[in-house]
Amino acid sequence: MEITIKGRGKKIEETLIYYRRHFHQYPELSQEESKTSKTIQNFLKEEGIPFETGFAEHGVLAIIEGENPGKTVALRADIDALPIKEKNDVAYASKVNGKMHACGHDAHTAMLMGTALLLNSMKSEIPGKVLLVFQPAEEMAPVGGAGQMMKDGLFTKHKPDAIFAQHMWPDLEAGEIGVKSGAIMGNSDRFTVIVKGAGGHASMPHQGKDAIVIAAQVINHLQTIVSRNVDPMQSAVVTFGEISGGERYNVIASHVTLEGTVRTNDDEVKKKVKARLEKTLSGLAGANEVTIELDYKDGYPATINSEEWEETVRASAHKLLGENSTPRVNSSLGGEDFGRFLLEYPGFYFWLGTAIPSRKLQKPLHDAEFDINEDSLAIGTEMMTQLTFDALEKLNKEENNS
Incomplete structure (x- = not known):
């Protein structure tokens, strides 16, 4: 039976906006994410979602076991901020001088929490296991946090068959998803x-x-x-x-x-x-x-998407947002620590459109005036949830046919 997630993210939109703004107001730099990590852990406890800690110090791994047997999918969000003084004049602006979520990690974290919320309410329909990875120190190039999380045993007990991540992208409109196989980041x-x-x-x-x-x-x-x-x-x-x-x-x-x-x-x-x-x-x-x-x-390393997953990611986007939701995109030479996960496990990294309609000129990532269109929060949450079900269906079908 095909699972459709469309509309479910909108029902928890207030929660998504609350956590995104909370993280935005209280940004923490790489290796300092103790309060951010604690907020994530408290949320998981309240929702009754099992989790493990101790990965790259502040990393968190949540585990959602479906009630039906099947493969394992991992989803990742980065949680750290940047040493930038925010220039946005908004009610939720950073309260920490010289620190800002100028790359959308506040939104990534909130959306993965929302994805956890939706998946946990649908455990009876999940054919397999879902791992939710909250990664610290993504901005700490060239060291990063992904490699250290894996060294600390992130996937020792639970090994993913595929791993996915998304990133806010101001060059795309809300409702557009940037999908490209091969090298998407440099x-x-x-x-x-x-x-x-x-x-x-x-x-x-x-x-x-x-x-x-x-x-x-x-x-x-x-x-x-x-x-x-x-x-x-x-x-x-x-x-x-x-x-x-x-x-x-x-x-x-x-x-x-x-x-x-x-x-x-x-x-x-x-x-x-x-x-x-x-x-x-x-x-x-x-x-x-x-x-x-x-x-x-x-x-x-370059973030190299597995070609085998492009069709699935694109299909998930089309289910939620229509056939025109995945415009052609070119690679970026921006760096991304998620590339280290893809060296070990097949998977895909895609861009989530978050352009602000009122801005004639969108501010780029790492800019002191970067902000997001919060309409994208529900979209990104639905996208990650839909992709989870679609990926598990693909993996389980391949297992049964082998």
């Missing part, structure tokens, strides 16, 4: 370059090794890695986000530090960019007779 690496020259008086540059001038060469040369070494039909970005150096206007700088990020969605492209970066810096160091140090940190 490899997210970071690097630090230290140019070690020699100081001197500004009037006598020939006596020093100007680290600022050499740093300018570094920036210009590394940009050509993408424009002249990467196939233009593939994706790569090298961005410098921070630069510091120099002591005084009339002193040749002896040290300059540059920090940046490399984004790719293909491992071979990543290897090429990294190798060219190392070779270019070595060449510049030799040409300028200075030392250039590179500290390259591999970050989150």
Whole structure:
């Protein structure tokens, strides 16, 4: 019998909005999510949903056992905030100075709680088991919380046959779902370059090794890695986000530090960019007779959706939102810790439209004015719940046919 979830999320919309706004007002950064975790645990206790803790310190795993035998599906939401001072003038604005839910994790958490609520009320209809993963430290790149949760035994007792997650996406309207198999989010690496020259008086540059001038060469040369070494039909970005150096206007700088990020969605492209970066810096160091140090940190792997799940995710969206609800989307080079789960288990990561109609220009993720269209909360809750039933049906059918 086909299960239809449409309309059920709307019935608990007040609860979804309450928790989303609560988390938004009291954001906690990566590895600080103790109160957020406690709020989730208290909610699960009140609803009589079993759960386990102790994963990456503040992580929570809720377990809903269906009354019918079957496979196991995991759903994940990230719970941490960002070190950003909020600029939104709304009643539910952050009450913690310098901290903000600027990436929608407050909504992700509230929707997974709502999904737990719906699934728990439908246990008699669930053919299998559902694991609800509340993950801390997603914003703590390049370390993250997903890997540590698994190291701490997240799936030791209960192993998922598939895992799913969603993310608020302001480029899509509420009621639209971004579905794409393959790489949907990118490899997210970071690097630090230290140019070690020699100081001197500004009037006598020939006596020093100007680290600022050499740093300018570094920036210009590394940009050509993408424009002249990467196939233009593939994706790569090298961005410098921070630069510091120099002591005084009339002193040749002896040290300059540059920090940046490399984004790719293909491992071979990543290897090429990294190798060219190392070779270019070595060449510049030799040409300028200075030392250039590179500290390259591999970050989150690309989030690569399993092709086998695209049709199911798209079908779930169509059941709830109609045939036009899954417009064509391109990959993003944003980093996402969920990629680590997908290295271990098949699954899918999709985008939930949350554009605010009153805004002519949508604020992007990680912006101090980012906010969501709260109509998307009921939609996302229904989507996760519908997908759970559809995924279990697919898994159980495959098991029975094998």
